[in-house]
Amino acid sequence: MTHEQALVGSMDPRYAPVRVGDTVRRSAGSSRAAVRELLLHLQSVGFDGAPRYLGTDEQGREILTWIDGEVPLSPYPxxxxxxxxxxxxxxxxxxxxxxxxxxxxxxxxxxxxxxxxxxxxxxxxxxxxxxxxxxxxxxxxxxxxxxxxxxxxxxxxxxxxxxxxxxxxxxxxxxxxxxxxxxxxxxxxxxxxxxxxxxxxxxxxxxxxxxxxxxxxxxxxxxxxxxxxxxxxxxxxxxxxxxxxxxxxxxxxxxxxxxxxxx
Ligand SMILES: Nc1ncnc2c1ncn2[C@@H]1O[C@H](COP(=O)(O)OP(=O)(O)OP(=O)(O)O)[C@@H](O)[C@H]1O
Ligand SMILES: [Mg+2]
The missing domain is CATH 3.90.1200 (Aminoglycoside 3'-phosphotransferase; Chain: A, domain 2)
Structure with a gap:
């Protein structure tokens, strides 16, 4: 089974996303069709400053691309x-x-x-x-x-x-x-x-x-x-x-x- 890494930063732990390889999975409970359409639109117009939406996994979670880099947490460096x-x-x-x-x-x-x-x-x-x-x-x-x-x-x-x-x-x-x-x-x-x-x-x-x-x-x-x-x-x-x-x-x-x- 692929390793799932919990991601920190969430206000609501019920919907905390996880990282799986070079993707992020977001729980179906917090998923919205309009947001998925938005991410597909952004990709279609060549906007590269957002994750891409890749579909849903076997658990019904959204699959997004992982974006490599650092994300600052509070207190902000x-x-x-x-x-x-x-x-x-x-x-x-x-x-x-x-x-x-x-x-x-x-x-x-x-x-x-x-x-x-x-x-x-x-x-x-x-x-x-x-x-x-x-x-x-x-x-x-x-x-x-x-x-x-x-x-x-x-x-x-x-x-x-x-x-x-x-x-x-x-x-x-x-x-x-x-x-x-x-x-x-x-x-x-x-x-x-x-x-x-x-x-x-x-x-x-x-x-x-x-x-x-x-x-x-x-x-x-x-x-x-x-x-x-x-x-x-x-x-x-x-x-x-x-x-x-x-x-x-x-x-x-x-x-x-x-x-x-x-x-
Ligand atoms: N696509 C991504 N690429 C890189 N890092 C990500 C990505 N998605 C999430 N992360 C990391 O995981 C953390 C939590 O993810 P995200 O901000 O999407 O969820 P959240 O704040 O828990 O969501 P919500 O605000 O809906 O509760 C981010 O602060 C970031 O460090
Ligand atoms: Mg967040």
């Missing part, structure tokens, strides 16, 4: 948080959005969880954490974990990436990133790498605020619904206090963020 990596990420997310603008899914079973409630013209990844980005030699080469992908406005993904990679939030509470990162400057670097038109800088900040509110509301709903992983994770980081402190920091630096994104 300095090599994953360089300005160059941030610029790579902005470019890759832009290419993803361009590659999905021509995509017409026949399935619509997208995860609603982190999706843009207004929907939109591209497919957003919606989970642009470093844990879902593959690096090689310090360069970003691919996005993985499209489980949360869904139609959205492009700025929705840029906002998520900015928040997590800036990082944006109260620096006194920063515990997952190198302390010397200048979140405001990096907000602008990401916006430029993505190719954001300068006149949309303020809109990006507004979408960031909207996305944060939506994300906290989702987490609270998960907690109210009894999701043990979220109950623990939110308590561990003091989620309510932290979200309030980060919101206040973003509000205080609104003008600087807009200036930075305008370039």
């Amino acid at each position: 300095a090599w994953a948080m360089t300005d160059r990596a941030l610029a790579d990420l902005g470019g890759l997310v832009r290419r993803l959005h361009e590659a999905t603008a021509t995509f017409r899914a026949t399935s619509a079973d997208w995860s609603p969880q982190w999706a843009d409630p207004r929907r939109g013209p591209v497919i957003c990844h919606n989970d642009l954490y470093p844990e879902n980005v593959v690096f090689r030699d310090g360069r970003v080469v691919a996005l993985i974990d499209f489980a949360m992908a869904a139609p959205g406005r492009p700025l929705w993904d840029v906002a998520i990436a900015a928040e997590v990679w800036g990082p944006l939030g109260d620096p006194d509470r920063r515990d997952q990133h190198p302390v010397d990162l200048d979140g405001i400057a990096r907000f602008g670097m990401l916006a430029r790498a993505y190719g954001l038109e300068p006149e949309r800088a303020e809109e990006l900040v507004d979408v960031l605020i909207e996305e944060r509110a939506q994300s906290v509301a989702n987490i609270r709903a998960e907690i109210t619904g009894g999701n043990e992983s979220w109950i623990r994770a939110w308590a561990d980081v003091g989620g309510d206090d932290r979200a309030a402190a980060d919101d206040a920091w973003i509000a205080r630096h609104r003008a600087a963020l807009i200036r930075s994104a305008r370039g």
